[in-house]
Amino acid sequence: MAGYEEQGYLYLKNFFSEAEIIAIENILNKFHIKWLEDNAVYYEKGLLNSHSLTSGNYLNEEEKTLLFKFITQNKLQTILKTVFSETPIFLNTQLFFDPKNSEQKNYWHRDIQYTGMSVEEQKKAIHNQNVVHFRIPMKKESGIELIPKTHREWDLPEEFDVRNSLNGAFPSDDLQRGKVVGLNRGDLLVFSANMIHRGLYGHNRFSLDILFCDNIPEMRNFIDRNNYPSKEILENLGNKEMFDF
Ligand SMILES: O=C(O)CCC(=O)C(=O)O
Known part of the structure; x- marks a missing residue:
């Protein structure tokens, strides 16, 4: 499991069994169908992810419990321990899918660039503020392209220009240091949101990010x-420390 702190990501092939994926797949599909009904306008406009599967009323208590059991399972706990030096907390869930328009371009970014921090603050924050995505694809997808080590290292000038659309560059321009991590059903990709990365669209992708x-x-x-x-759901879960602060 070595490598996350150095590289900023971990690719774990066949991490989940088919039974483990099936246990959540219908729940994700149900959420997605309801989300699409209510968010058609945003989907038309180009939105390619939803979030907050465990709040709201798209899912019932039983479905939320199953999702939380998946999130708190021991297997993921083991990985969390290798990735974070102190016990982390649960932030949220997201679903990633293809944009409606197949011509829509993807975009390199660091998640931190959308927080309102100045560039100088961001340069410091990537060393001591961590958000980590656990990407769990329901089907084969082109995956994520990322620039290894940039969870702790700042951009090369051309990388900064590309993700900020500066000096004639576009956020979808190819970057020399990009490394593509293609994903299959059953795989797990853990990656730092601090890194320079972009989603690779296509194949009608459908991925859960925790x-x-x-x-x-x-x-x-x-x-x-x-x-x-909820209190009732929490009683049925192990590894509750992630909700404890
Ligand atoms: O998969 C994508 O489209 C982008 C994913 C991403 O950038 C993120 O999770 O922060």
């Missing part, structure tokens, strides 16, 4: 408690 973050005040501000398990 997000965890450091248990620090700067990160706790982003937590929406509505995404956390």
Whole structure:
């Protein structure tokens, strides 16, 4: 499991059994169908992800419990321990799918660039503020392209230009240091949201991302408690520390 702190990501092939994927697949599909009904306008406009599967009323208590059992399972806990030096907290869930328009271009970014921090603040924050995505594809997809080590290292000038659309560059321009991690059903990709990365669209992708973050005040501000398990659900879960702050 070595390598996350150095590289900023971990690719674990065939991490989940078919039975483990089947246990959540219908729940994700149900959420997605309802989300599409309510968000057709945004989907038409280019939105390619939804979030907060564990809040709201698209899913019932039983479905939310199954999702939380998946999120808190021991197997993922083991990986969390190798990725975070201190116990992390649960941040949220997301679903990633293809944009409606197949010509829509993807975009290199660091998640931190959307937080309102100045560039100087971001340069510091990538060393001590961590959001980590656990990507779990329901089907084969082109995956994620990322620039290894940039979870702790700042951009080369051309990388900064591309992800910020500067000096004639576009966010979808190819970058020399990009590394493509293609994914199959059953695989797990763990990657730092601090890294320079982009989604690779196509094949009607459908992936669950579970997000965890450091248990620090700067990160706790982003937590929406509505995404956390109810008292009744919590009683049925192990590894509850991720909800404990
Ligand atoms: O898969 C994608 O489209 C983008 C994923 C991404 O950028 C993210 O999870 O922060």
